Amino acid sequence: MFQKVLIANRGEIAIRVMRTLREMGIATVAVYSDADRRAAHTRYADEAWHIGGSASNESYLLVDRILDVAEKSGAQAIHPGYGFLSENTTLANACAQRGIAFIGPEPHAIIEMGEKTRARNLMIQAGVPVVPGTEGAIDTAEEALEFARDIGFPVLIKAAAGGGGKGMRRVDDPNDFVDAFNGARREALSAFGNGDCYVEKWILQPKHVEFQILCDTHGNAIHLFERECSVQRRHQKVVEETPCPVLLPETRQRMGEVAVRAARAVDYVGAGTVEFLLDVHQDFYFLEMNTRLQVEHPITEMVTGVDLVAEQIRIAAGLPMSVRQDDLRQTGHAIEVRVYAEDPDNNFMPAPGPITRLRVPQGPGTRDDSGFHEGDTVSLFYDPMLSKFIVHGHDREHARMRMLRALDEYVVHGTETNIDFLRDCLREPSFVDGSYDTGVIDAIRTLRDNRPPIDDEDHLDALLAAAMAFHFQQGRTSAATTDPATNREDDSAWRLFGRRQQLGRLS
Amino acid sequence: MAQTARYVLLTGDDDNPTRPIAIEDLGDDRYAVTIDGKTHEITAYPTDRGVALLRGVRSRDVQVESRAPGEWIAHLPAGRVDLKLMEERLWRLRSVLGGAGGAGDDKLVSPMAGKVVLTSVQPGDSVEEGQTLVIVEAMKMENELRATAAGTVAAVHVAAGDTVEPGMVLVEFEVE
CATH class of the missing domain: 2.40.50.100 (RNA polymerase II/Efflux pump adaptor protein, barrel-sandwich hybrid domain)
Incomplete structure (x- = not known):
């Protein structure tokens, strides 16, 4: 087993990985950018090495610099987390050349699954069902439009090298198609350096259901059941749960078998996720395979009791995985929410800024995988996810109510967050009964826009609390600046600022 | 010794721009807060999420924050409430001087x-x-x-x- 592992990532996922490493008695090496000198992951690690500028292409994406740190620090393996270099063959290849273990799949699997059209063709060959779409990338918007008319609207435009919703557009109206196609190409080119896009049929009322798989170098390949990830905004997941509330046992078994078959088709090693669309008839279609740990992996850990990061590390060290298919059961129900610094009422725009106060929910059945501390600043350089917060309950409704309870305890001050939006999500009727699909975001929006007005008693609480908070603040500032002999205020800079602002005199 | 502090809530309504708030300190974290002529006897103190309120037996640890002077946000389970508060004498002063124009949709x-x-x-x-x-x-x-x-x-x-x-x-x- 390794004695020291480098984590080529930042924020919550770096901390998540380091937690398991510590539990395994393995020393941890963090890397950090200028902006992350004081970041949570930098201080959690045993060693922290500076690797460059704040922009990720000057730090977390620099393969050579990260490998140099691995060699200098004596790390025997690199865990890439998700994002950044996790699905980048350059790092995986370079690790192999330098004799450092890459905690992830082999480069050929990343290539075969990373290029979507290639993955799709491989899956067709392996007998895995896929969504109707173009065979490969389409060069011009006009050609793409013609194809889209053939398979029928709505269609989905996807970046061939895409992920995380970047370069993805749904188009309902043929008149919007050309603009959307060009926009997707631009976004893909900027995000991935590859603007290739293809077009596929949009499955109506689909659920996004994915299967966690694990494969080791001893020929073992298993699945750890599904995750339902249909709540997505801007094509990024916001709320995930397991088990999927509508999946029939026989469908689960079939999907699990197909997921393992998909992984075996590329001789996969490590942890991966096979994503499917599930329609109302329990038919399912392969979407893509993610050749890395997923953000939402904790819900699988909560219901199976398996530490997926520990299994990744065991597998990378050449050991057999510690679980067998027949040992696995889904126990209870788990829900994860992604807490973002963003404004849900302004198209979920990122809201970077300082976190002036942070209190995380506690109590039975809660888990917070966070990458921030109070006093940290949400930087515009990186993803604005503050935390993934997970609950486990004995059944779905128990988990749902537990999450609502926990969200009321969640305190983030200083920046906009989606916490209140997450509450709406958990109360949306189709979420409550489990029938929701990937269009649920619109229903949540509608629910949010039509919220009943806050009742008089709640409103009075708000007014009293704000008035008292203001009063305490005034008392604090004047206590520090009032001359008790005269009871006259000696105007501090802060008071002057506040007064001038209130008088409307600040330009 | 009871002291009374006077504030106004800025309503944003031109016809009725303010609601008066008077806070009388009764000692031991107890206050008499008068809003629109109605007095609420409460216990209140700052907490790590905002302000704890005890109004009769109704207990709430209300999440409140301020990101700009005088501007307060209460995050309630039922939703968010934005409130603008000002010391009453500053409000009077501002009324005399005339307010500043606001930004529009332009x-x-x-x-x-x-x-x-x-x-x-x-x-x-x-x-x-x-x-x-x-x-x-x-x-x-x-x-x-x-x-x-x-x-x-x-x-x-x-x-x-x-x-x-x-x-x-x-x-x-x-x-x-």
């Missing part, structure tokens, strides 16, 4: 930091409400910034490739 302001991908209008263009005016890329996602009202473009202050900061005015127009 500007498109960048809500974020990022890079302009494209601008789709020029001065003199007429725009519809909801029309995309500027696309700003942040975190590798394109964000379409739209007109909040119909009007005519008066000025465009950015071009593709420009870096923008939150609050920067991107486009100005004359609202119809």
Whole structure:
């Protein structure tokens, strides 16, 4: 087993990985950018090495610099987390050349699954069902439009090298198609350096259901059941749960078998996720395979009791995985929410800024995988996810109510967050009964826009609390600046600022 | 010794712009708070999430924060309440001096930091409400910034490739 592992990532996922490493008695090496000198992951690690500028292409994406740190620090393996270099063959290849273990799949699997059209063709060959779409990338918007008319609207435009919703557009109206196609190409080119896009049929009322798989170098390949990830905004997941509330046992078994078959088709090693669309008839279609740990992996850990990061590390060290298919059961129900610094009422725009106060929910059945501390600043350089917060309950409704309870305890001050939006999500009727699909975001929006007005008693609480908070603040500032002999205020800079602002005199 | 502090809640309603609030300190974290002539006897003290309130037996640890002087946000399970408060004597002073004008719908302001991908209008263009005016890329996602009202473009202050900061005015127009 390794004695020291480098984590080529930042924020919550770096901390998540380091937690398991510590539990395994393995020393941890963090890397950090200028902006992350004081970041949570930098201080959690045993060693922290500076690797460059704040922009990720000057730090977390620099393969050579990260490998140099691995060699200098004596790390025997690199865990890439998700994002950044996790699905980048350059790092995986370079690790192999330098004799450092890459905690992830082999480069050929990343290539075969990373290029979507290639993955799709491989899956067709392996007998895995896929969504109707173009065979490969389409060069011009006009050609793409013609194809889209053939398979029928709505269609989905996807970046061939895409992920995380970047370069993805749904188009309902043929008149919007050309603009959307060009926009997707631009976004893909900027995000991935590859603007290739293809077009596929949009499955109506689909659920996004994915299967966690694990494969080791001893020929073992298993699945750890599904995750339902249909709540997505801007094509990024916001709320995930397991088990999927509508999946029939026989469908689960079939999907699990197909997921393992998909992984075996590329001789996969490590942890991966096979994503499917599930329609109302329990038919399912392969979407893509993610050749890395997923953000939402904790819900699988909560219901199976398996530490997926520990299994990744065991597998990378050449050991057999510690679980067998027949040992696995889904126990209870788990829900994860992604807490973002963003404004849900302004198209979920990122809201970077300082976190002036942070209190995380506690109590039975809660888990917070966070990458921030109070006093940290949400930087515009990186993803604005503050935390993934997970609950486990004995059944779905128990988990749902537990999450609502926990969200009321969640305190983030200083920046906009989606916490209140997450509450709406958990109360949306189709979420409550489990029938929701990937269009649920619109229903949540509608629910949010039509919220009943806050009742008089709640409103009075708000007014009293704000008035008292203001009063305490005034008392604090004047206590520090009032001359008790005269009871006259000696105007501090802060008071002057506040007064001038209130008088409307600040330009 | 009971002291009374006087504040006003700014309602944003021109006909009835303020509601008076008087806070009398009764000692031991107890206060008599009079709003609109009605007095509430409460226990209140600062907590790590805002202010704890005990009103009769109704107990709430209310989440409140302030991001700008006088501006308060209460985050309740039922939703968010925004409140503007001011010392009463400052309000009187401001009434005498006259208030400042507010920003309207005549500007498109960048809500974020990022890079302009494209601008789709020029001065003199007429725009519809909801029309995309500027696309700003942040975190590798394109964000379409739209007109909040119909009007005519008066000025465009950015071009593709420009870096923008939150609050920067991107486009100005004359609202119809």
